[in-house]
Amino acid sequence: MHKVTKLLASAALLVTSILTPLAAAEVEAEETLKVGILQYVEHESLNQTYEGFLAELEANGYVEGENLDVNYLNASADNANLQSMSETLTNSSDYLFAIATPAAQNLANIEKEKPIYFSAVTDAVGAKLVESNEAPGGNMTGTIDAGPIEEQVNLLINIVPEADRVGLIYNSGETNSLSEAEKAKAVFAEKGIEVVESTVTSTNDISQIVGALAKEDIDAIFTVTDNTIASAMTLVGDLAIEAGLPLIGGSTDMTRENGLATYGLDYYELGRQTARMLLRQIEEDLSPSEMPVETAENLELVVNEDVAEQLGIDPSSIQAP
Known part of the structure; x- marks a missing residue:
């Protein structure tokens, strides 16, 4: 009898030890x-x-x-x-x-x-x-x-190998953008490419600033990850296409919306x-x-095939840097 009682007690203890974590998990899940x-x-x-x-x-x-x-x-x-x-x-x-x-x-x-x-x-x-x-x-x-700036610059060079003058657009009031723009300027300088810098302070500046930049003697436009540019990407992309300029850089979502290509997150x-x-x-x-x-x-390579075709570029020719 004593042995049976002991076995039953052990079994009860085992069941309790199994149920306790389950009960705790149940309570946690309900929080x-x-x-x-x-x-x-x-x-x-x-x-x-x-x-x-x-x-x-x-x-x-x-x-x-x-x-x-x-x-x-x-x-x-x-x-x-x-x-x-x-x-x-x-x-x-x-x-x-x-x-x-x-x-x-x-x-x-x-x-x-x-x-x-x-x-x-x-x-x-x-x-x-x-x-x-x-x-x-x-x-x-x-x-x-933070974007892979050097890889994005190399992507631009792969797409436009003759580029020696590139337009850079960003919001000068965004801490993020300033940091990325400085990195981009340093990489372009290392590659021997001149940067024509144009900054905006709000989406209201986009049309005038990007329109003026597109009239400069540049071979492409480069943008960093920037909230202001991203929120007006349809307009920015349209202005670049109208000027026949490849727009490279920024985020993958910016490119999918109206840029040409990027290598990013x-x-x-x-x-x-x-x-x-x-x-x-x-x-x-x-x-x-x-x-x-x-x-x-x-990180991934994103190519906007519609934009590529409008610029007369074969999308399949664009490869990851």
């Missing part, structure tokens, strides 16, 4: 993940970042309307909106996600404790979001979209990568301060 998302402006690259972020959360069991509460705000490139939106999101969320540098900077100014993840940021150190990419040191980390995948960082924090009980800033895991 609602509250995420506040601040996007700086509406354009394809940033939209893709947002969609990729949510897709990765859903793939890991967090479904909006069930156990995922998303508060999403878009500043529409109006800097005056950013502070009030940041305050709204920090008051209603446990985790924060900033899409683009201005959004990240404003959330950083408002919230010093809750975890903040960023994406579509080019220079996190230069924007004073983290102390270093390797050791962020605060409550922020995320993914950066996919913002949808970058959004998913950022979501995986947040999930890793939750699963491993980490702090953003100990999670290094990540670069894009994958």
Whole structure:
């Protein structure tokens, strides 16, 4: 009898040890993940970042309307909106996600404790979001979209081998763009190619500035990853096509919209990568301060065949640098 009692007790203990983790997992799954998302402006690259972020959360069991509460705000490139939106999101969320540098900077100014993840940021150190990419040191980390500038310049040279004068367009008011433009100018100088620089401050400048640049004695136009240029890419591309100039550089989404070609990152995948960082924090009980800033895991060549044909270029002749 004693042996039977002991066996039954052992069996009960075993069942309890099996059920306890399951019960804990069940409770954890029922907890609602509250995420506040601040996007700086509406354009394809940033939209893709947002969609990729949510897709990765859903793939890991967090479904909006069930156990995922998303508060999403878009500043529409109006800097005056950013502070009030940041305050709204920090008051209603446990985790924060900033899409683009201005959004990240404003959330950083408002919230010093809750975890903040960023994406579509080019220079996190230069924007004073983290102390270093390797050791962020605060409550922020995320993914950066710094483009492979040297490879993009080599792609331009492959497409236009006779190029000796190239137009460079970007928004001089964007920290990201300034950083990327400086890199591009240095690489072009190394290649012995003169750069004709044209900067904008808003989408209202695009038509005049790009139109004037296209009339310069240049062989191609190069653009970096830039929110202002990206949000007006249809117009920028049309002006380049009208002038018969290949437009190269920027993000893959910018190229798909109306550029000729680029070698760069996919913002949808970058959004998913950022979501995986947040999930890793939750699963491993980490702090953003100990999670290094990540670069894009994958780069790809994108060629806009329609634009190539309009420029009289064989799309199949364009190869990765």
